[in-house]
Amino acid sequence: MKGLDIRHVSYRYGERRALDDVSFAVTPGRFCALLGPNGAGKSTLFALLTRLIVADEGTIGVAGFDIARSPRSALARIGVVFQQPTLDLDMTVRRNMRYFAGLHGLSGREAADAIERSLAQLGMAERADEQVRALNGGHRRRMEIARALVHRPDILLLDEPTVGLDAASRQAITDHVHRLAEGGLAVLWATHLVDEIDLSDQVVVLHRGKVLSDGSASDLAGGQGLAKAFLAMTAEGSEATA
Numbered sequence: 558m559k560g561l562d563i564r565h566v567s568y569r570y571g572e573r574r575a576l577d578d579v580s581f582a583v584t585p586g587r588f589c590a591l592l593g594p595n596g597a598g599k600s601t602l603f604a605l606l607t608r609l610i611v612a613d614e615g616t617i618g619v620a621g622f623d624i625a626r627s628p629r630s631a632l633a634r635i636g637v638v639f640q641q642p643t644l645d646l647d648m649t650v651r652r653n654m655r656y657f658a659g660l661h662g663l664s665g666r667e668a669a670d671a672i673e674r675s676l677a678q679l680g681m682a683e684r685a686d687e688q689v690r691a692l693n694g695g696h697r698r699r700m701e702i703a704r705a706l707v708h709r710p711d712i713l714l715l716d717e718p719t720v721g722l723d724a725a726s727r728q729a730i731t732d733h734v735h736r737l738a739e740g741g742l743a744v745l746w747a748t749h750l751v752d753e754i755d756l757s758d759q760v761v762v763l764h765r766g767k768v769l770s771d772g773s774a775s776d777l778a779g780g781q782g783l784a785k786a787f788l789a790m791t792a793e794g795s796e797a798t799a
């Protein structure tokens with residue numbers, strides 16, 4: 558499978574079980590929201606998908622490569638935007654991008670073309686020569702997404718990418734990333750904000766390390782809307798109601 562295929566993945570921090578038999582898949586061309594409240598296990602799953610940590614059990618397939626058996630090939634097919642920004646504020650957008658392209662083995666004309674293409678995909682082409690420090694938060698995030706696309710990955714992972722941004726910037730970013738999915742990328746977007754999700758998206762609800770549901774946002778929303786459905790699902794047995 559060209560997309561992402563997660564099967565029976567579990568992970569513990571010592572005694573604490575952070576992920577418990579998690580399975581789902583994201584096919585190319587899909588925007589999948591990984592929706593879960595604080596502590597659900599979203600960041601842990603991202604750490605497994607980027608091989609910062611290794612699963613205790615289960616398998617992770619990335620564009621057809623098993624991440625445990627072929628980590629280099631698998632990681633080469635993934636673009637990642639972490640929760641914490643990782644930009645050099647004193648460099649221009651282009652220099653930041655060039656540095657990152659180099660890490661993926663791109664240089665010269667090939668790197669320059671890849672940088673132009675991915676900045677254009679995020680509507681950032683005209684900002685290539687600006688210092689990152691001069692950009693607002695929304696544009697910085699868009700630049701990080703562009704940077705994650707520079708090596709033409711099949712799968713784009715974003716861990717709560719709109720944290721701290723204003724409503725207009727959040728909207729612009731969610732729109733851009735939905736368009737990237739329409740262009741053929743498999744997108745996994747971790748969030749606890751239901752307004753970032755379109756009704757045609759796939760939604761995987763993660764709560765206390767378990768997948769509670771996996772399907773279309775419209776099915777999850779039913780008659781009551783996504784926000785209510787998500788709250789009802791995750792409030793049950795949570796600390797807030799215990």
Ligand SMILES: Nc1ncnc2c1ncn2[C@@H]1O[C@H](COP(=O)(O)OP(=O)(O)OP(=O)(O)O)[C@@H](O)[C@H]1O
Pocket residue numbers: 570573574575593594595596597598599600601602749
């Ligand atoms: N390094 C760690 N050591 C021990 N427990 C951890 C560690 N990191 C996370 N946990 C625990 O694992 C569980 C899942 O945490 P995780 O950060 O993956 O959730 P999350 O869905 O990303 O939450 P948030 O939205 O708050 O970032 C939580 O119970 C958390 O306390």
